[in-house]
Amino acid sequence: MDKLNIVGKSSFRVDGIDKISGRSIYPQDIKLKEMFHAVTLRSTVPHATFTLNTEKASKMSGVVKIFTAHDVTGKNEHGVLFKDHQVFMDRKINRIGDPLALVVAETLKEAKVAMKEIEVLYNELPGVFCPLEAMNEDAPKIHGDSNIIANMKLEKGTVDFSKCDVVVENTFKVPMVEHAFLQPESAVSYIEDDKLVVISSTQYPHWDRFELSLALGLKEENIKVLNAAVGGAFGGREDITSQIHVALATKTLKKPVKITYGREESFLAHSKRHPMTIRMKIGALKDGKITAMKNEILADSGAYASWAPSVLRKAMTHSTGPYEIENVKVNAKSVYTNNPFTGAMRGFGATQVAVGYEQIIDQLAEELGISTYEIREKNILRIGSKTGTSQTMYNSVPVDRCLEAVKKEMEIIKKKPVNKDMLTGYGIALSIYGTGYGNGFPDVSSNIAKINSDGKIEIFSGFTEVGQGAKTVMAQIASEVFNTSSSNIIINCEDTDKVPDSGTAAASRQTYNTGNAVKKSCEKLKDIILNLAQKELGLNNNIGLEVKDELVYLRTLPSMEITFKDLFSKYKDELSSKGKFVAQTTQMDDLSQGAPYWPYGFNALGVKVEIDPATGRINVVDGVFAQDVGRAINPRLVEGQMDGGFVMGLGYALYEDINLVDGEIKNRKFSSYIIPTAKDMPTLKKIIIEDPEETGPFGAKGIGESVTIPAAPAILNAIYDASKVRFTKLPVTPIEFMKKFGNKYD
Amino acid sequence: MMKKLNFVVNNRKYSIEVDPRKTLLDVLREDLKLTGTKKGCGSGECGACTVVIDGQNVNSCMVFALDMEGKEVITIEGLAPKSGEIHPIQQAFVDHGAIQCGFCSPGMIMSTSAILEKHEKPTEEQIREGISGNLCRCTGYVKIVDAIQSLAENK
Numbered sequence: 055m056d057k058l059n060i061v062g063k064s065s066f067r068v069d070g071i072d073k074i075s076g077r078s079i080y081p082q083d084i085k086l087k088e089m090f091h092a093v094t095l096r097s098t099v100p101h102a103t104f105t106l107n108t109e110k111a112s113k114m115s116g117v118v119k120i121f122t123a124h125d126v127t128g129k130n131e132h133g134v135l136f137k138d139h140q141v142f143m144d145r146k147i148n149r150i151g152d153p154l155a156l157v158v159a160e161t162l163k164e165a166k167v168a169m170k171e172i173e174v175l176y177n178e179l180p181g182v183f184c185p186l187e188a189m190n191e192d193a194p195k196i197h198g199d200s201n202i203i204a205n206m207k208l209e210k211g212t213v214d215f216s217k218c219d220v221v222v223e224n225t226f227k228v229p230m231v232e233h234a235f236l237q238p239e240s241a242v243s244y245i246e247d248d249k250l251v252v253i254s255s256t257q258y259p260h261w262d263r264f265e266l267s268l269a270l271g272l273k274e275e276n277i278k279v280l281n282a283a284v285g286g287a288f289g290g291r292e293d294i295t296s297q298i299h300v301a302l303a304t305k306t307l308k309k310p311v312k313i314t315y316g317r318e319e320s321f322l323a324h325s326k327r328h329p330m331t332i333r334m335k336i337g338a339l340k341d342g343k344i345t346a347m348k349n350e351i352l353a354d355s356g357a358y359a360s361w362a363p364s365v366l367r368k369a370m371t372h373s374t375g376p377y378e379i380e381n382v383k384v385n386a387k388s389v390y391t392n393n394p395f396t397g398a399m400r401g402f403g404a405t406q407v408a409v410g411y412e413q414i415i416d417q418l419a420e421e422l423g424i425s426t427y428e429i430r431e432k433n434i435l436r437i438g439s440k441t442g443t444s445q446t447m448y449n450s451v452p453v454d455r456c457l458e459a460v461k462k463e464m465e466i467i468k469k470k471p472v473n474k475d476m477l478t479g480y481g482i483a484l485s486i487y488g489t490g491y492g493n494g495f496p497d498v499s500s501n502i503a504k505i506n507s508d509g510k511i512e513i514f515s516g517f518t519e520v521g522q523g524a525k526t527v528m529a530q531i532a533s534e535v536f537n538t539s540s541s542n543i544i545i546n547c548e549d550t551d552k553v554p555d556s557g558t559a560a561a562s563r564q565t566y567n568t569g570n571a572v573k574k575s576c577e578k579l580k581d582i583i584l585n586l587a588q589k590e591l592g593l594n595n596n597i598g599l600e601v602k603d604e605l606v607y608l609r610t611l612p613s614m615e616i617t618f619k620d621l622f623s624k625y626k627d628e629l630s631s632k633g634k635f636v637a638q639t640t641q642m643d644d645l646s647q648g649a650p651y652w653p654y655g656f657n658a659l660g661v662k663v664e665i666d667p668a669t670g671r672i673n674v675v676d677g678v679f680a681q682d683v684g685r686a687i688n689p690r691l692v693e694g695q696m697d698g699g700f701v702m703g704l705g706y707a708l709y710e711d712i713n714l715v716d717g718e719i720k721n722r723k724f725s726s727y728i729i730p731t732a733k734d735m736p737t738l739k740k741i742i743i744e745d746p747e748e749t750g751p752f753g754a755k756g757i758g759e760s761v762t763i764p765a766a767p768a769i770l771n772a773i774y775d776a777s778k779v780r781f782t783k784l785p786v787t788p789i790e791f792m793k794k795f796g797n798k799y800d
Numbered sequence: 801m802m803k804k805l806n807f808v809v810n811n812r813k814y815s816i817e818v819d820p821r822k823t824l825l826d827v828l829r830e831d832l833k834l835t836g837t838k839k840g841c842g843s844g845e846c847g848a849c850t851v852v853i854d855g856q857n858v859n860s861c862m863v864f865a866l867d868m869e870g871k872e873v874i875t876i877e878g879l880a881p882k883s884g885e886i887h888p889i890q891q892a893f894v895d896h897g898a899i900q901c902g903f904c905s906p907g908m909i910m911s912t913s914a915i916l917e918k919h920e921k922p923t924e925e926q927i928r929e930g931i932s933g934n935l936c937r938c939t940g941y942v943k944i945v946d947a948i949q950s951l952a953e954n955k
């Protein structure tokens with residue numbers, strides 16, 4: 055590959071100055087003239103039929119209109135895979151927090167006061183809150199006549215544990231957790247030249263436009279979605295929340311309307327991470343080679359399907375970890391209950407199963423009497439290996455390098471002094487993550503690159519900056535092609551009227567998919583520019599023409615030059631090109647064999663924990679994290695993802711748990727739902743492993759999901775090392791620790 | 801019943817009528833249109849609304865605006881010496897990659913300003929303690945601590 059000038063440098067964030075100066079606009083910062091405010095009435099029981107009486111409320115001061123199911127102008131439904139959500143409930147309530155009505159008033163206060171006056175009469179139905187019970191014939195049904203949303207199997211080879219020398223099994227339980235993005239949901243809508251405009255913070259503006267069009271009964275071209283600044287997402291902004299409600303109110307009332315959720319409503323409104331019960335059995339030969347694995351996964355999807363089949367598919371296919379295992383059998387089920395609904399969250403099913411496979415492999419090593427490194431070295435995927443779905447790993451599989459880097463650094467960490475009053479332990483974990491929607495779905499990103507009248511390069515693509523740095527990455531890719539500073543690239547990504555669809559900002563697909571589309575369109579545009587320059591400069595061909603800083607020149611005679619601006623003045627309409635990228639995956643067969651994702655990203659993590667034996671308080675005090683990135687477009691952004699992913703996994707391991715009582719979230723505040731603070735984050739040495747992926751833009755892969763996966767299992771392995779107690783249920787709070795640890799020594 | 805409030809925000813004197821039940825945060829965002837200060841919870845649990853009042857970092861969602869009578873408030877919009885300029889804390893946040901989604905950043909930066917006012921050269925522990933009331937879900941706090949440390953070193 056040619057020498058890279060911009061890619062690989064930690065260029066400044068495109069959105070940095072706006073964000074540190076308070077100038078970035080999130081929807082809650084918007085105030086329009088004559089704008090109404092709306093609040094959502096939500097169900098307080100988990101399973102019921104109901105009647106509403108809005109008569110008194112609608113006569114209250116300031117109230118403009120109260121919207122219910124009758125007022126939905128299109129189809130009263132939405133949902134990312136199945137349309138099982140309703141805009142407003144009309145038949146049956148399926149969870150606490152289901153939307154029943156929207157009160158629109160002149161002021162927020164009036165809307166809130168009036169909402170209290172709506173009478174709701176519930177006719178409660180028996181609910182089901184346990185996914186196992188939900189599969190019973192006689193369990194209350196949430197939608198249709200079965201609660202089973204997906205029942206998948208994977209089979210490779212023949213699993214026969216009698217042929218193994220050592221067999222280990224265990225069951226792991228991972229909790230429902232919350233995205234806890236700092237910016238609560240908010241949306242504003244208004245009418246502009248006969249178009250309905252919706253401003254929100256979303257992961258996928260074009261999808262929102264599609265769902266809005268169905269629910270409102272409007273053509274997509276009559277709706278414009280503007281993505282404001284997004285205050286974190288992590289998967290929690292994929293399902294529609296407030297967007298249809300504001301839009302419906304504006305469509306009907308012909309006035310601007312705004313909705314902003316408070317923190318507690320945010321907990322109620324969006325999806326959660328799937329809690330799962332994961333049964334694993336693994337067998338190996340004496341020499342440490344794993345030959346068989348059998349897994350069973352049961353996921354609680356709550357009241358709605360959201361991404362359940364896709365999350366489950368990812369969990370199932372990733373449940374063998376980054377290991378080559380000849381014989382595999384997996385069964386995975388996802389069911390409806392009357393709990394809060396679950397969907398996409400960082401790692402998308404791959405996070406949950408790693409808590410199992412990375413612990414059971416440590417157990418296996420202990421049984422075999424070999425080290426946790428040795429068992430991994432013997433079984434990891436390498437070039438030419440086949441995954442559990444029999445997909446061939448043909449390039450960029452640096453699991454060995456990640457592991458090696460962590461091993462070396464952990465030796466140094468182990469030599470550091472230990473606190474004698476504490477139990478000290480060390481643990482490692484590896485992980486695998488396959489990019490994209492997968493399973494043969496046409497995963498498309500599009501981009502248009504143009505030269506504008508100032509001679510600057512503009513890119514137009516519907517990706518989303520959720521904080522991960524996508525704008526900066528796309529600018530760097532474009533600037534590398536055009537040999538100019540990334541600050542000279544103008545990024546357009548917010549307006550569905552101006553930019554083509556580039557898929558969702560999820561599944562670590564933006565750097566890889568959209569990055570490829572951006573690169574392609576820029577390369578085509580560069581060719582166009584060279585040919586036009588040749589014509590203008592009167593040359594025989596375009597050999598030796600170069601671009602630099604919005605200028606074309608002849609390398610052998612640099613005074614022969616023409617600026618992009620001059621070219622624009624003559625060839626305006628020709629200076630535009632489209633790029634499209636579709637990821638290559640295949641639909642798996644009935645036994646889940648195939649090539650469902652590409653590319654795969656890997657990592658290794660090592661941590662040191664200290665546990666106070668008197669209180670059970672666990673601290674992660676040191677760590678090393680090696681992350682495969684293919685190629686780092688921007689190392690500082692990569693490190694930022696590694697830090698942030700790690701700490702989210704730390705919260706998963708030690709603190710976070712949605713506390714449900716009969717479907718009700720009891721901890722809907724940051725004082726009761728604890729996420730890590732600055733005091734919880736250890737020193738974390740970060741090592742970026744580069745092994746360019748042939749099909750990636752400049753060799754890059756996405757990493758946003760991958761970085762969160764190894765944290766919890768590495769911490770749990772370290773807790774075991776320190777205490778000799780294996781925790782199979784997350785989170786390991788001080789109380790949980792003391793319960794098990796105390797019992798052991800009492 | 802509206803009440804009169806006289807206070808200084810970002811070196812500018814305000815004499816306004818406010819609803820006595822309104823928090824400082826809501827008055828800043830709604831009445832003064834200073835939307836740089838963010839609301840992440842409205843109940844003193846996230847720090848997104850941090851402003852500096854007479855040198856102290858305060859969750860502006862937890863104080864009534866009326867209690868600001870005669871006080872001096874600095875928000876993210878007023879941190880830089882001149883409008884359009886960037887304060888060294890803000891610069892350090894950009895230089896160290898201490899921002900991702902940006903929603904915690906204004907509050908985090910205001911807490912930093914209070915830390916640096918309290919401690920000549922804050923230790924890492926003092927820094928972590930000083931921002932422990934500011935939640936960030938994106939960065940893992942690492943680059944934020946780096947940015948603040950760089951400011952302490954350059955002092």
Ligand code: FES
Pocket residue numbers: 838839840841842843844845846847848849850859860861862
């Ligand atoms: S908004 Fe004030 S602390 Fe969260």
Ligand code: FES
Pocket residue numbers: 236285286521898899900901902903904905935936937938939
């Ligand atoms: S940068 Fe997103 S919450 Fe801190």
